Amino acid sequence: METPKNVQKNIMSENENKSPIKIFSTPKGLNVVKSPVKSIILSALREKELSFDEIVGVTGKSKSTVSVHLKALSQDGVIGSKTHPADQRKKIFFINSRYIGELNQQEVREREEEKVEFLIKNLINKGDPFEFFRLMFHTLRVVMIKEGVNLDPILNQTGMRIGEVFYRQLENKKTGELLKNLADFWVSNGLGRLEIENLNPITVWAYDCFECGLLPNVGESACALDAGILEAVFSAHLSQKIIVNEIKCYAKGDKYCCFVIESLDGLSEELSPD
């Protein structure tokens, strides 16, 4: 999967203009990555292990520049390296830390202030414990978005932990039955209403989504927790690592959220259920 150099340059210059600060948790503690080149290296390594030459190709930077960045990331404990199995003289680099989130300093979202006020007013008026905690969750999240903190990776990990536990209750060898159990679970816990739109690839629509239904239109999908739950449930069900793409979301201005379950290689036919 070669990306032409000129396309790569465009990606780089876009990233250099508005690259947010990324935060990683390493064995040595938290590490804050500001450099756009480092961000690109880490994004690529989050997908798979890469050799030095492959990293040079991905960044479109000179070997000496890449070498300096790799050395710094290794010293900080963000990445690690090992000998290439096919060539003793070469190294393979891998990520040695967890992606926690990012800070976007340039973007101040004034609209969010109104939303915070709206949510807090509702929080006081409802008098329903479930609604209270739901609104608390939203308020916390909107305040963080307003302050430029994106905690989606942590929400996603939390969702995966929840999904692993849910799966034991919902488990059924037949995909249709599992989806039915999941939909029942969603309704009985007030998480919204799920509709199964397609089985190949597995496509789920969520109405009245608890996670994003009250979020402001942030222009992008926001259901990192839901996606994490679905990811864990279907990874366990299909006995393979899958990814969940939220292609529609209330937070993007859509009328429902739409999750598509895909295999890690994008080979959806492999996921065709029984």
Ligand SMILES: [Zn+2]
């Ligand atoms: Zn959503």
